[in-house]
Every structure is written in structure tokens, then in C-alpha cells.
Amino acid sequence: MFPTLNTVNSIGEFGAYSSYLSKRHYIELTKDMIELLNQDWEIKPSQQFIAARVLIGSVIIDTGNHHGLLILALEVYGRDPDIDSHAEKRSSTGSTRQSTSVPSVGHNDFEIFTMRQTEGSNISIKLILGTHSFNALITASIRIDNLVDQPECGPNTVNFGVSPQSHLKYKLYLDSESWSDSLALDKKTNLQSIYIYTHSQIMQLRQLKLGSTK
Numbered sequence: 186m187f188p189t190l191n192t193v194n195s196i197g198e199f200g201a202y203s204s205y206l207s208k209r210h211y212i213e214l215t216k217d218m219i220e221l222l223n224q225d226w227e228i229k230p231s232q233q234f235i236a237a238r239v240l241i242g243s244v245i246i247d248t249g250n251h252h253g254l255l256i257l258a259l260e261v262y263g264r265d266p267d268i269d270s271h272a273e274k275r276s277s278t279g280s281t282r283q284s285t286s287v288p289s290v291g292h293n294d295f296e297i298f299t300m301r302q303t304e305g306s307n308i309s310i311k312l313i314l315g316t317h318s319f320n321a322l323i324t325a326s327i328r329i330d331n332l333v334d335q336p337e338c339g340p341n342t343v344n345f346g347v348s349p350q351s352h353l354k355y356k357l358y359l360d361s362e363s364w365s366d367s368l369a370l371d372k373k374t375n376l377q378s379i380y381i382y383t384h385s386q387i388m389q390l391r392q393l394k395l396g397s398t399k
Contacts, residue, residue, distance in 0.1 A: 196253040197329035211358040238367040242360035249354040254345040258325035299347045312342035
């Protein structure tokens, strides 16, 4: 029996990935962890590697509805356009939700939310993790609380929405192995060795995905 209703294992107990989740250990995101995620990319270029490694394999928990979402892949973008040419623009014409993923100063320094944007005749629904130094777009995920939903791939996430003005009921749980790996990366002095492949190094900076869910 699980002590609470809103742990990763309790929510995923009867889902399709219960076996996988039972073999992993998850830790709730803390202020100290958020402080690490918010370090400046210009002063610390390795931060782009660390941020991606921290978040991969993490689980978002909706404590109000007891839903959970396992993050399988994501893309990390820096805030400064001088460092990252794909940095998020601070305003977006046609957006029906907040137009930036930058957290409110002094609020939480980390936010989880759904951004809805109108692009021509299409409406995009993007699930984003935001800090002051970067934002992370979820590009592949799977609900862990049922047997019905299939993995969702691409920039849109429709099977797990974050309601406006209710972000406080959403929590992020990090995979402890990903957290440990990120701390190891933080200590590395030769970042060349952290590339998975020697080719396509820029692409490896941009996107990281969970190796296996079995």
C-alpha cells in the first residue's frame, strides 16, 4: 500500500507502465534543484547539457486529478537569443494563453504549463517546463495512470493539459538516475566526453530522449 495518492508509483500502479515505474526511484523537485536549473548559460555553457539530463525521464503529477505524465523526450532552449538562436520570443501574436514560459520572479522560479498558440488555421498545444534560464518543450510523453492512452510524439501534447492559474497543483518528480547523472555532468571539466556520438553534436544539445521504458 502506498502512503499517499500522489506519488509516481501510486498513480502509475494500474497503468501500462507500472512495471517500469516500480523499478525506478523518483524524487520531488526541490528549491535547491530549481536553483541548479536556473544557472546562467552564458556563464556556465555546460548548463544546457545538465538541464536536459535532469528532466529526461521525469514525471509530472496532477495532484488534483491524480494523473501522471512520463516525459520521454524534450527539447531545451536557452533564453538569450545571443546564445540560442531558437530562444523563445517574449510575445506571440494570437496566443490564447500566457505568451512566455518565463516564471514570475520570486514566485517559484520553475513552472509547468500548457501554451496554446494560433498558427494560421491551426491551434498548437504545447506542454512546457520553464525556468529563468531556459524552457523545455515536451516532444514525447505517455500517461502513466491508465491503460488506454498511447505515447504522444511531436511538439503538441493534448493528453495532459495544465489548467490556467492552477499550476500549483502540478508537481515534477525527477528520475533519481537522471539527477545523479546531471550532477556528474556538472563536475565534468571536459564536456566533449558527454556527447553520445561524435557526430551531430549540436542536435544532441537540442534534444534528449529516454533510452527505454521497458
